[in-house]
Amino acid sequence: MIRQTDFFLEGDRRGVLLIHGLTGTPTEMRMLGKGLNRAGFTVHGMQLAGHCGDAEDLLATDWRDWYASVERAADALRAKVDHLFVGGLSMGALLALKLAAERPDDIAGVGVYGATFRYDGWSIPWKARLSFVLPLIKRLGIARERMFIEQPPYGLRDERLRAQVSAAMNSGDSTLAGLPGNPWHSLADLRRLSKEVRRQLGDVVAPCLVAHASEDDVASVRNARLVIRRVSAPAQLLLLDDSYHMITIDRQRRTLIDHSVRFFNTIAPARRATALAG
Template sequence: MIEKVDFQFEGGPHGVLLIHGLTGTPAEMRLLGKGLHRAGFTVHGMQLAGHCGDDNDLLATDWKDWYASVQAAADALEQRCSRVFVAGLSMGALLALLLAADRPNRVHGVGVLGATFRYDGWSIPRLGRLSFLLPLLKRLGIGRHRSFMEQPPYGLRDERIRATVSAAMLGGDSAAAGLPGNPWHALADMYTLAARTRRRLPDVVAPCFIAHATEDDVASLKSNARLVERRVSGPVEMLPLDDSYHMITIDRQRRLLHARLGAFFARHAGSEPLPLASVA
């Protein structure tokens, strides 16, 4: 059963839509949402279709459903805010970029956080690096009940946070920490989404703030963040993070990320950010 765990923080006239990653949860965006709210923004940490339940809930959806839920959340935020920004983590970054490509006059800035077009980080096993073949397997009906299980360090350099998140994830609390594995067919849809978003990158004219761990264990900076930097048409600001792994919104350098992204959005909203209060 899917638990509703999205969050809303009412703030100023400018809104930020936050999008979590594949098999993830809005909880991975909550600290960032609090930081942006303290900087004066209205924030919605949305919940992707099919997420925060079990494997069957996720497999009942595909990338089009995930994107439709992003579009609906953006529409709702536009009703309350004069300008809308969007930021996503991992696969959420791809959905954010696709929304910006489709809505060049309605998305005023994009936070591209740990973008994942390819699973080629240092912790990904050799078999996992062949996951780009999964769309073919899905079309052939192969592997519906197979998953790639998450492996240490679970995207987290901070050992204390890693212990907390892994305990919740492996304990079955998908609403708090996401699923412990990536179903093959869901990954197949992620790769289909990645291919579509890659083709649309030149259509992204909104300013892009790209943050990525230099030692990302899931998705390398070179194949993912640099791809976005090269291909989008809008202005780019890059923040490499040298003391974090993939889950940069909650890892060791989260406060730096929150402050820099808030300042970036504030500049493009035509306002100065409020001082950021300390966020855990």
């Protein structure tokens, strides 16, 4: 059964929509969200369709459902703010870029965190790199129950946090740290989404902060450089040398928060409170 785990942090008229990754949860965006909120931003850490339940809940959805849930969340937040930013981690970064490409008049800036167009990090086994066959497997309707089980280091350089996340993933409660693996059919949809977003990168005209771990275990820096190279917008590259894939919660999360706050502030500065005359 799917449980609702999204969060909303009230701030000023500048909003940030945060999008978690495939099989993840809004929890992986919460520390970033709190940091942005302390800087004045209104933040919604959304929950993607089909997530925070079991594998069957996820398999009942595809990438179009995930993106549709992003659009609904963006519409709701846009109604509350004057400036709307969007940021996403891993697959969430692809969904954020797609939103920016399709809604250039609505999105003021994009946080592209650990973008994953391809699983090509140093910890990915060779079998998992054969993902190009997964769309065919899904079309044939076979291997629906199969999944790639997550392996250490789980995107985390911080060993203490890694142990906590590992325990949470294997607890049976997917709201804590997501599912323990990625269903093959869901990975097939990620590949379709990746292909779609690659085609749309040139339509992204909102400024982008592209943050990536220099030793990303899941998705190499080539993913970040693809974004820098293809978007039509000004893009800043932030490489983090003491984190792995989950940069929103790993060792340099405060660095990521600080850079995100500064980046969004340069686009939409906080308004100074006007003192009332006595």
